[in-house]
Amino acid sequence: MSSGTLYDKVWDLHRVTELPGGATQLFVGLHLIHEVTSPQAFSAIEEKGLKVRCPKNTIATVDHIVPTINQSRPFEDSLAEEMLLTLEANCKKHGIKFFGIGSGSQGIVHVIAPELGLTQPGMTIACGDSHTSTHGAFGAIAFGIGTSQVRDVLASQTLAMTKLKVRRIWLNGKLSDGVFAKDLILHVIRLLGVKAGVGYAYEFAGPAIELLSMEERMTICNMAIEGGARCGYINPDSTTFRYLKGRINAPSKIKWKDAVNWWLSLASDQLAVFDDEVKIDASSIAPTVTWGITPGQGISIEEQLPTIDSLDPNERPIAKEAFAYMKLKPGSSISGLPVDVCFIGSCTNGRLSDLQAAAKILKGKKIASGVKAFVVPGSEKVAKDAEKEGLDIIFRSAGFEWRKPGCSMCLAMNPDKLSGAEISASSSNRNFKGRQGSSTGRTLLMSPSMVAAAAIKGEVNDVRKMLKTN
Amino acid sequence: MNPEPSFPLGIITQIRGKCIVMRGSDIDTDRIIPARFLKCVSFQALGEAVFADDRTQLKGEHPFDLSKNQNASILIVNENFGCGSSREHAPQALLRWGIRAIIGQSFAEIFYGNCLALGIPCVTTTEADILQIQNTINNDSNENWSLNLTELKLKNPYRSWDIKMNQGPLEMLISGNWDITSQLLNNDKKITDTIKKVPYLNNFIPIK
Numbered sequence: 256m257s258s259g260t261l262y263d264k265v266w267d268l269h270r271v272t273e274l275p276g277g278a279t280q281l282f283v284g285l286h287l288i289h290e291v292t293s294p295q296a297f298s299a300i301e302e303k304g305l306k307v308r309c310p311k312n313t314i315a316t317v318d319h320i321v322p323t324i325n326q327s328r329p330f331e332d333s334l335a336e337e338m339l340l341t342l343e344a345n346c347k348k349h350g351i352k353f354f355g356i357g358s359g360s361q362g363i364v365h366v367i368a369p370e371l372g373l374t375q376p377g378m379t380i381a382c383g384d385s386h387t388s389t390h391g392a393f394g395a396i397a398f399g400i401g402t403s404q405v406r407d408v409l410a411s412q413t414l415a416m417t418k419l420k421v422r423r424i425w426l427n428g429k430l431s432d433g434v435f436a437k438d439l440i441l442h443v444i445r446l447l448g449v450k451a452g453v454g455y456a457y458e459f460a461g462p463a464i465e466l467l468s469m470e471e472r473m474t475i476c477n478m479a480i481e482g483g484a485r486c487g488y489i490n491p492d493s494t495t496f497r498y499l500k501g502r503i504n505a506p507s508k509i510k511w512k513d514a515v516n517w518w519l520s521l522a523s524d525q526l527a528v529f530d531d532e533v534k535i536d537a538s539s540i541a542p543t544v545t546w547g548i549t550p551g552q553g554i555s556i557e558e559q560l561p562t563i564d565s566l567d568p569n570e571r572p573i574a575k576e577a578f579a580y581m582k583l584k585p586g587s588s589i590s591g592l593p594v595d596v597c598f599i600g601s602c603t604n605g606r607l608s609d610l611q612a613a614a615k616i617l618k619g620k621k622i623a624s625g626v627k628a629f630v631v632p633g634s635e636k637v638a639k640d641a642e643k644e645g646l647d648i649i650f651r652s653a654g655f656e657w658r659k660p661g662c663s664m665c666l667a668m669n670p671d672k673l674s675g676a677e678i679s680a681s682s683s684n685r686n687f688k689g690r691q692g693s694s695t696g697r698t699l700l701m702s703p704s705m706v707a708a709a710a711i712k713g714e715v716n717d718v719r720k721m722l723k724t725n
Numbered sequence: 726m727n728p729e730p731s732f733p734l735g736i737i738t739q740i741r742g743k744c745i746v747m748r749g750s751d752i753d754t755d756r757i758i759p760a761r762f763l764k765c766v767s768f769q770a771l772g773e774a775v776f777a778d779d780r781t782q783l784k785g786e787h788p789f790d791l792s793k794n795q796n797a798s799i800l801i802v803n804e805n806f807g808c809g810s811s812r813e814h815a816p817q818a819l820l821r822w823g824i825r826a827i828i829g830q831s832f833a834e835i836f837y838g839n840c841l842a843l844g845i846p847c848v849t850t851t852e853a854d855i856l857q858i859q860n861t862i863n864n865d866s867n868e869n870w871s872l873n874l875t876e877l878k879l880k881n882p883y884r885s886w887d888i889k890m891n892q893g894p895l896e897m898l899i900s901g902n903w904d905i906t907s908q909l910l911n912n913d914k915k916i917t918d919t920i921k922k923v924p925y926l927n928n929f930i931p932i933k
């Protein structure tokens with residue numbers, strides 16, 4: 256059993272009591288809600304005559320269903336409009352802060368909470384969305400919950416949880432040029448598999464992690480869930496504090512020192528005990544792309560697709576299914592595969608630094624003809640900051656569309672969808688069958704820079720070559 | 726789909742009925758309920774949309790469309806069922822189609838918890854037993870099965886198989902305590918005590 260890890264410390268602090276069924280009742284410091292998983296939860300508490308226990312610790316925004324071209328109300332899609340109206344009404348009724356469209360702070364829930372300084376080390380953070388693990392980048396214990404748990408948190412600000420084991424993933428070395436946090440996490444998931452994290456929290460640590468910016472750390476923790484780990488985290492350090500300082504909800508000047516001292520005390524101890532540990536060399540990672548239908552089916556841009564025989568027998572059935580669905584040939588090369596759609600956005604890679612990295616590749620270039628490419632900033636603030644730097648102009652002159660913030664084609668609950676068997680190069684996090692809005696649509700996950708490179712050539716290619724010619 | 730299914734309530738020790746086999750590992754929540762069906766403010770209509778894309782592709786040959794499987798309540802799956810997103814729409818869709826218990830080799834964690842919160846037990850057994858159970862259902866009959874949680878057995882009229890479930894969730898179901906909200910609310914005073922000791926809700930005043 257783990258001890259002395261950040262996970263243990265935060266868990267102990269938030270433990271309310273043990274429940275008869277053997278689970279722990281855990282206090283939730285920050286509850287984030289959005290339009291998709293909250294309406295039924297609100298109805299459930301109302302049916303029972305309950306109130307929201309801690310409305311001040313609950314924050315709402317709208318992200319999944321928002322259109323990215325025309326956001327004027329009412330939305331064209333009446334179902335989407337109904338979801339937003341329901342959320343607005345619920346927030347008003349229960350006194351919950353809501354960041355709506357045009358507030359300046361609307362965006363993907365996992366982008367705005369850090370941006371607003373709401374996400375802080377040592378918190379427990381829950382949200383009815385599996386990518387809540389993102390907030391672990393700050394040294395918070397953050398996890399996705401289902402609608403009935405959203406109901407529980409609304410009603411009691413607590414949850415019934417079972418403690419996870421902790422696996423430390425130690426990353427040595429440093430990422431080379433043209434290789435990003437996205438490549439790192441795709442590589443980790445490829446090595447460990449999409450199930451290895453079930454029952455675990457992942458602590459990402461080591462020299463390669465310490466060098467990452469907060470936004471890169473968020474990319475890493477965001478995809479912990481794709482490795483099966485319900486939560487992933489990184490110990491807070493000076494990078495974390497620098498990011499937080501001065502943000503609107505961060506501790507004030509007078510409290511700052513006490514806050515930092517407390518945060519530092521939460522980091523996993525030198526002698527912390529982990530349930531498991533793996534070590535991975537980050538310096539040898541190349542740009543990584545998924546070719547299949549799970550985020551674990553990734554390869555480096557230099558490699559050929561696996562052959563069935565070369566795979567572990569357990570992986571063969573899903574690989575066969577992936578080859579059939581993706582219409583790809585075992586042993587063929589991923590480099591040179593034509594793409595139809597290029598999407599930059601999502602809570603994995605829709606932040607300012609992601610847009611900067613992609614714009615760097617696109618500057619002065621044009622995307623290949625026939626490719627449809629669009630950028631969906633992760634939040635209104637990301638959009639504004641990017642526009643201030645002129646990134647929108649770089650994207651537009653390259654042939655990208657510059658859209659309004661939201662989840663968009665990460666899961667295609669809004670009008671942004673693949674059609675038929677189109678292939679997308681996508682900076683999002685899931686390549687499941689049908690994920691991007693067409694039941695035969697195909698998704699290749701990669702870093703925003705790699706998406707930019709794919710857009711320029713109209714096919715998957717190694718972004719590092721473009722860096723050299725820049 | 727079941728006509729007006731009655732939902733799980735109180736103590737759950739036994740689920741009887743027809744079985745339905747859904748083969749394949751890593752069946753994710755996007756397949757169980759494709760994302761475009763999530764645009765709803767109530768769960769009511771989800772039952773019809775369960776496995777929508779797979780069913781369209783199989784044109785009536787999907788297990789959830791076969792006439793012999795209509796009104797089935799026990800779903801038999803393989804490994805890592807329910808992986809993917811945390812959305813509760815997936816178990817809700819299964820529930821509203823009529824599923825009341827799931828037996829598999831393993832389950833994704835969030836999906837498992839979401840099922841439990843709806844009163845749907847997810848029980849496990851070995852790969853070999855799953856295959857045997859699936860073959861028995863498909864080759865012989867899917868009628869008259871029962872899942873007994875107190876005996877931890879799955880039975881048909883001719884034989885039975887051992888099944889497993891973790892003690893915690895098992896006790897919640899057989900004591901009728903899977904409705905967790907009321908349990909949590911019972912400890913309101915302790916919740917208040919916890920709020921008082923969490924530094925970030927108390928001005929980060931150093932703990933003595």
Ligand code: SF4
Nearest residue numbers: 386601602662665666
């Ligand atoms: S961007 Fe994608 S993964 Fe992130 S919250 Fe939105 S839908 Fe979920």
